[in-house]
Amino acid sequence: MNTRKIFLSLILFISVFRSAAQDSLLKSLNNSMSSAANTGYVTGTFKALYIVNMKTIEAPAAGALNVEIQHRFGTINTGAYNLWGLDFATLRLGLDYGISDRFSVGIGRSSYLQTFDGYLKYKLLRQTDQSMRVPVSVSLLGTSSYFTNHAPLGDNAQISSSSRFNYTFQMLIARKFSSRFSFELTPTFIHYNMVTAPDNNNVFALAGGARMKITKRMAITAEYNYLFPNQLVSPLDPPRSNSLSFGWDIETGGHVFQLVFTNSQSMIESQYIGQTAGTWGKGYVYFGFNISRNFNLKPHDKPKA
């Protein structure tokens, strides 16, 4: 009786094995594939190179040129006479170019204090798929800016050119938690070559930004730049404030449109982190947009490694 049971179960086993053999072709492929591949990098942590003002860990691919137009109208609290700020404009035009898939450079010119800026960005770590070997992406960013405005910040008409430089060093740490939600944390160090006494020349800040996709091609973004207290204390009018911004990303093929609300007029790190004046609560809110357009100067035909 017992042996018969074993016998029957063996027959059953074989018949199952035989019929499964046809499906097993695909299964065996899937198995060998999943053991081989799990080393891909996470892509598309953010849609664009900017959350609103903050730079993201993303960079143009090797040989790709990104043209960035950033525009801020005036503050909403200027009232109906100025159509809630729409009569005014601050503009930054920027170019970002991928030298390799990991290393990119950018230049820009903005109308706020007639400032030129340039940056270098290096993708140090890239978050990996599934396996969790690398849980975050990390990019290093160095930005310098040079304002050419004739009489900025009051009566200092004669300012030496070295005093017009500011430098920002940032470590961009980001994680794509799901296909919809990404978060970036950015410890920031700023050096101002010239400050008003008793401000510090060296300033520390921490920035955080996030995006939440609402459809495949649209996302809501937010960012907050926290300037640690007691570093910049000279009075501004309106009073100095941390930069808080919200955006709505709309992606269409090679373009990304970002409609933004922010209490910062400038779009350069040393300026929007340290020199944002006026709070959301008092209506110092600028409406604006970022538009980016990607151009491929060289074909991209090797894996993104």
Add this chain to the structure above:
Amino acid sequence: MHIRFCFIFLVATCLSVNGFCQNYMTKTGFIGFYSKTSLEDIKAENNQVYAVLDPASHHLAFAVLLKGFIFTKELMQEHFNENYVESDKFPKATFSGVCSGDMDLNKEGTYQIVIKGDLTLHGVTKAIETTAQLDVKKDHIKGTSAFKLKPEDFNITIPSIVRDKISSEMSVKVQIDLTRSN
């Protein structure tokens, strides 16, 4: 004694199923897809295609990681993965089917065959049928095929703003060189 004999026979049969598993296989097959419109040409190619052919049953299977498709424009590649095939949710495309037609996979020669089976992409499985050519050589079989696929059939929607840049049918090319595996 009689039962013990049967037992040994059965175990032997069991093992022989494994023993006969002389499939033809590759991990470096090629699949490319192409779209041509007056506004934009799209080219995406993948050289890490897994394929296996059982010469006894003529069953055939493919599996490919969608992230392995390399586009000439990196941004297209990102959009392909993020917005179109959603490769984080559906990382693979697979095909399982059977070859039919006049062929003898144990004999060298070139055979024009028909392949029928199920293609799974973006979570949608669709029956497809295409012609293919098999070149049977000693210890390896080369296969080529070309067919067209419509993104809509796989629940891949193309927004109206880029509709003119993406052909409604993708031309797909497949090239594999299978070697005997044990």
